[in-house]
Amino acid sequence: MDDLPSLLVKEGDELTPKLWDGLARAVRSARILFGDGIRGRRLPDGTLLSCSYWSPWPHPFKVAIAGADATVSKGTMGGTEVTLGGVPISGTSSKPQPILDLSSPKYNEDGMGWIAIEVMIDSSTYKQTSAELVQVSSLSGVGQYAARHPIGLLVRQDSGGFSFFQIAYFNLQHVAYRGTGVTRHFFWPA
Amino acid sequence: MNLFRPPADLWNDWVRKVMKARALPGFGVQTFVTPEGTIVRANPGATFLHPWKITTSWDTTTAAWQMVVRPGFVDGLPPKINGTFITDADMPVLTAYWRNPLEGSIGVSDDGAFYTATSEGYPKFFETLGVRTAAQDSRSATYDPSASWRTRELRACDIILSTPRVGTIVDLTISSSDSGSTITGGTATWGDTSNIGKEFKLYSSEKWTQQAEPTALEWMLGTYVEPTVDEIKLATVYAVSPPDPEDGAEPDSTWVLYTKYFAFWNFVYSTQRPRNRVNYNNITLKTGIPLADEIGNGMLSVDNDTAQEIQNFYNATSFKGKFYNA
Secondary structure, three states: OOOHHHHOOOOOOOOOHHHHHHHHHHHHHOOEEEOOOEEEEEEOOEEEEEEOOOOOOOOOOOEEEEOOEEEEOOOEEOOEEOEEOOEEOOOOOOOOOOOEEOOOOOOOOOOEEEEEEEEEEOOOOOOEEEEEEEEEOOOOOOOOOEEEEEEEEEEEOOOOOEEEEEOOOOOEEEEEEEOOOOEEEEEEEO | OOOOOOOHHHHHHHHHHHHHHOOOOOOOEEEEEEOOEEEEEEOHHHHOOOOOOEEEEEEOOOOEEEEEEOOOOEOOEOOEEOOEEOOOOOOOOEEOOOEOOOOOOEEEOOOOOEEEOOOOOOOOHHHHOOEOOOOOOOOOOOOOHHHOOOOEOEEEEEEEEEEEOOOEEEEEEEEEEOOEEEEEEEEEEEOOOOOOOOOOEEEEEOOOOOOOOOOHHHHHHOOEEOOOEEEEEEEEEEEEOOOOOOOOOOOOOOOEEEEEEOOOOOEEEEEOOOOOOOOOOOOOOOOOOHHHHHHHHHHHHHHHHHHHHHHHHHHOOOOOEEEEEO
16 A cells, blocks of 8 residues: 555656556545445545444343342353353243342442352362352352352442442353362453 | 656645545544555444543643543452542542653763664554654664654553562672672562552553563572562553644643553453472482592582572572453
8 A cells, every 4th residue: 555645746756657656546545435334425525424333242241230130141151051049040941030139239348249150169079060140248258169250340339229340241261279278269261 | 758747736735635535543433444445344342341441531620631440350359549449439530641652762872972762652553643753763764754744742651550469579698708608698578468469559650661570590699679569551541642733742632542452351360379399309429438429429519509509499489470361
């Protein structure tokens, strides 16, 4: 592609074929073509562009809150759908999507609480045995055979309600390593 | 060849008209320039409110650019700005501190002459906006006639995520004498460990530089300074001036701000685990013949000393932490 400013000349410069062709190429290259999300109309005085955005991204673990009820869109931990009360969080053909009750959220001393996934592991094999959605005031303190990964944060408001912040955007993987007296839990996007 | 010589003004006017007709990407729009035309498409990414997304605004009270960071999380915790959580209803802001990425620093060459070193530079995107050419090394500078139309100024500011970590400072005093070198004193200091893994903060910096970890040689010598924080650069905010700004102009409400992100997702933070110590036992020769043992062990001592140094290096433990996406 020609660098347009390089086509500028000084008084007395010759109009070489290279310059002319460069400008012709630049004119052609400057034509406006309509890509995704763009609508356009060519008018005598120019091109009118209209833009429309795609719908919001429906990612895994997306939390929807209505009043004191929260639902969480389908998401997996280690390839298995996370559950709430034993029911997959997106529901099944026989059971509706489970609702997480946020009428009395648990908060820590900073006024923060989390919607989290609590992963339980087998004490001998260290393999995941369950992944359950919980609302908690702390992400730690669940012993060495369990671990919590945050999905979203609730921040208590002075008005008595709360603000919500989404934290997880992807399906997750988890692995637990046996240490000396401690277990190391790692979570990463699947 | 008989070539046409049009008035330079007329030709340059044509060129400028074509330049003016080009589609440039504004907010929420992407452009792809091809020989057959410029494809204009909506950029939904511009409206995606990812963690750490920065909103800039001109504060008329303080006459400064301020930045609000959309909450991002480390281990599920929101960081603080000046002691306030970024999830707080009051929404703490960062104030921009600017550096000039166009100016090169002044250096002195081997022959004692002053020169201007190559500047930091900037992303190529800003060339199309008309930002002036960054300073090049004056010893190899070449005139760039295509840049004469670019007169806008550029400033930059970095946004950093930081957390304290265990960092040791070991400083040994070694004295030499005829009988050899001996350690006659030394200090070991630990950084503030009270908030490790519990507190993360955001700050803006004119120019952020990653703190260097001790080198292998420093570890082996036992005299080193470890950083006491783990940090990661989240974004660089650039301010572009109007064309032909006055000399010495600094970002005000007439400048336009753009953000280049280095992080789009939340983080998990983890420090290294201390390694289990390895005990090294010297290799010794036991033949039952005292003289042979003495000679043999003397020869082995060189290898034993080397092995001991390797063991010291291996046992040296760093608590450097890492941020990774989750």
